Amino acid sequence: MKLCFEKLKRIQNIKLNKSRFFAGFIVLYLCKKKMYRFLLKLFKSKKPKEDQDPMKNFLIVGLGNIGEKYEETRHNIGFKILDHFAKKEAFSFETQKLGAIATFKLKGRTLILLKPSTYMNLSGKAVTYWLTKEKVPLENLLVITDDLNLPFGSLRLKTKGSDGGHNGLKDIQDKLNTTKYNRFRFGISDAFSKGRQVDYVLGEWGETEKEQLPERLEKSVELIKSFALAGVNNTMNSFNGK
Known part of the structure; x- marks a missing residue:
């Protein structure tokens, strides 16, 4: 996530509004995807091991x-x-x-x-x-x-x-x-x-x-x-x- 914020900060230096918009969109999309994977891994329920009969x-x-x-x-x-x-x-x-x-x-x-x-x-x-x-x-x-x-x-x-x-x-x-x-x-x-x-x-x-x-x-x-x-x-x- 820290990497995502650094990328967003660099976007502020892009002069063209259109370029800034699309670059920001891409970064946010990637950040969202990483966050989803992180949360999925964090909360993914593990199937409990069945007790030995x-x-x-x-x-x-x-x-x-x-x-x-x-x-x-x-x-x-x-x-x-x-x-x-x-x-x-x-x-x-x-x-x-x-x-x-x-x-x-x-x-x-x-x-x-x-x-x-x-x-x-x-x-x-x-x-x-x-x-x-x-x-x-x-x-x-x-x-x-x-x-x-x-x-x-x-x-x-x-x-x-x-x-x-x-x-x-x-x-x-x-x-x-x-x-x-x-x-x-x-x-x-x-x-x-x-x-x-x-x-x-x-x-x-x-x-x-x-x-x-x-x-x-x-x-x-x-x-x-x-x-x-x-x-x-x-x-x-x-x-x-x-």
């Missing part, structure tokens, strides 16, 4: 204990599956409140992946916090855990059930005040002698298990994707016992 949000929780010494233990299979998922799809976790968080987009769905930093027996605190924060419906929660009662590498998806003596599941159940939530159980078998359960679950994989684990991790990632895309019932039919 909560039914397309999924919280995938891998249970485990934080710390390098636990990384390769059987009890940390939940962490290991999510780490494999991240490596396969080239995304990374960030340290946030109560855990490490990553987001993965899958055909219109948003998967929020959580590795709680609360230690196993306080996992429920992290789960309830992120369920609420991300507005994830309870039916879109999937908790990944180890299971002594299943053969090594066996996959089983369930929509409800007891904690089975698992401290992580027990705390989640207590915090949610329900046993009706989806859990993905990964078999670690019960190949331990009497009184050695704790040492076994906190022990590292055997050599044979290490050889078979990569294929089982791949299958586990497929199960997670199917849960989000095909639903829990179809996924149970496709993966349970496989």
Whole structure:
């Protein structure tokens, strides 16, 4: 606008009235056009972003204990599956409140992946916090855990059930005040002698298990994707016992 006024001032120096008239008309026209564009840009209403449909949000929780010494233990299979998922799809976790968080987009769905930093027996605190924060419906929660009662590498998806003596599941159940939530159980078998359960679950994989684990991790990632895309019932039919 300052430029427009300067042009009008220069017009005053034009001697011929006719020339002055036409020059002034042109300048005013240009100024008006610039003003219109300015006001249009200033008041142009932006279309508000549509909120993400909560039914397309999924919280995938891998249970485990934080710390390098636990990384390769059987009890940390939940962490290991999510780490494999991240490596396969080239995304990374960030340290946030109560855990490490990553987001993965899958055909219109948003998967929020959580590795709680609360230690196993306080996992429920992290789960309830992120369920609420991300507005994830309870039916879109999937908790990944180890299971002594299943053969090594066996996959089983369930929509409800007891904690089975698992401290992580027990705390989640207590915090949610329900046993009706989806859990993905990964078999670690019960190949331990009497009184050695704790040492076994906190022990590292055997050599044979290490050889078979990569294929089982791949299958586990497929199960997670199917849960989000095909639903829990179809996924149970496709993966349970496989």
